[in-house]
Amino acid sequence: MEIIIQPTPEAASQIAARIIARLLREKPNAVLGLATGSTPLLLYQELIRMKLDWSRVTTFNLDEYVGLPPDHPQSYHHFMHTHLFRHINIPPNQIHIPDGMAKDIPAFCKHYEDQIAAAGGIDLQVLGIGTDGHIGFNEPSSSLASRTRIKTLTDQTRRDNARFFRSLDEVPYHVITMGIGTIMEARQILLLAFGKHKARAIAEAVEGPITAMNPASVLQLHPVVKVCLDEAAASELKRADYYRWVYDHKPAWQRG
Ligand code: F6R
Numbered sequence: 001m002e003i004i005i006q007p008t009p010e011a012a013s014q015i016a017a018r019i020i021a022r023l024l025r026e027k028p029n030a031v032l033g034l035a036t037g038s039t040p041l042l043l044y045q046e047l048i049r050m051k052l053d054w055s056r057v058t059t060f061n062l063d064e065y066v067g068l069p070p071d072h073p074q075s076y077h078h079f080m081h082t083h084l085f086r087h088i089n090i091p092p093n094q095i096h097i098p099d100g101m102a103k104d105i106p107a108f109c110k111h112y113e114d115q116i117a118a119a120g121g122i123d124l125q126v127l128g129i130g131t132d133g134h135i136g137f138n139e140p141s142s143s144l145a146s147r148t149r150i151k152t153l154t155d156q157t158r159r160d161n162a163r164f165f166r167s168l169d170e171v172p173y174h175v176i177t178m179g180i181g182t183i184m185e186a187r188q189i190l191l192l193a194f195g196k197h198k199a200r201a202i203a204e205a206v207e208g209p210i211t212a213m214n215p216a217s218v219l220q221l222h223p224v225v226k227v228c229l230d231e232a233a234a235s236e237l238k239r240a241d242y243y244r245w246v247y248d249h250k251p252a253w254q255r256g
Helices: 009-026 041-049 076-083 105-118 155-164 180-184 196-207 215-221 240-248
Strands: 002-006 031-034 058-061 063-065 124-127 149-152 174-177 188-193 225-230
Touching: 002 009, 002 240, 009 041, 009 124, 009 188, 009 225, 041 076, 058 105, 063 076, 105 149, 105 174, 180 215, 188 196, 188 215, 196 215, 196 225
Parallel strands: 002 225, 031 058, 031 124, 124 188, 188 225
Antiparallel strands: 063 174, 149 174
16 A cells, blocks of 8 residues: 655645556546545546546546436435536446435346446546545445445444535435455555544555455555555554655655
């Protein structure tokens, strides 16, 4: 894992945006895995500002709430169109987001996996992290080999996400999420986390044992992971000074 600690979420998001911009320059038909929530907002703003060419890019989102139609203001369809897709030149048929209204959810999940495979797999997956260590909506105790499927949110995640809804009662209990096995097949992973409330989950994921109790810890087994943090999210890392040292002394050819 490469741990990149920056003074602010803005600085960390700019580095993440440069990594994606570089990929799109090198592979204009790249397949991106995307996340929603507060964390990637600055990243998406920066990507929009960069005016990249998205005409050949394909995207797959991590997750969607079950029961929310695409035009629901809290659906992840709505989120992605508002915060990214309507500002870039990606053709709509190259955008994939799980269908929270699917009548046959297992069949839909299988179809989503097939679509990812047919696109050639995900080149780079953007991830946030839950305060309980979830990635996608793979909550603690999720199988580390899981595929796209329905999951039940924990009480903590429903409460964390209630800020986007009018009340806690409106937060759905179920989601469709890419599995941990699905995420681990991406060729490159970019995990972002900002704020003190993410510090414990990040310390466990990066420096703790690999355990389904912190699903993000499985990323220790992935060969190409970059973790972009602000100081607050990095504040419980025991080896933070070492990660800064490594980043400051990267060989010139490895710099983005
Ligand atoms: C969202 C997702 C989740 C979020 C996580 C953090 O698509 O997959 O894992 O990344 O819940 O959410 P925020 O960024 O709102 O703190």
